[in-house]
Amino acid sequence: MDSCNKQAYRLFFSTLGNQSRLEILNALRNGKKNVTEICAAAKLEQSLVSHHLKELEYHGMIFREKNGKFSYFQLNKKTIQPLLQLIEDHMGEYCCKIARGER
Secondary structure, eight states: OOHHHHHHHHHHHHHHTOHHHHHHHHHGGGSOEEHHHHHHHHTOOHHHHHHHHHHHHHTTSEEEEEETTEEEEEEOTTTHHHHHHHHHHHIIIIIHHHHTTOO
């Protein structure tokens, strides 16, 4: 793996590795939301959500759509939405057992 790929892996997984950003991504799994709706769904403050939305958008994990005075955000349906489903499937089969103390 070349250094560009190593750096890209680091950027990608550090973006996903933040609990607040994961909460935001999960809040968007059911469709477009504005910042107020994301704050309510993720139970996070607006300034924190706004900061993380910029990071997620910068990394191509979400997209912004302007509608009048509001911006709506949605998951990248091509890559991130299927990835989150794969992660959820994996967690259900393996990680949840570990969390419950099963082997």
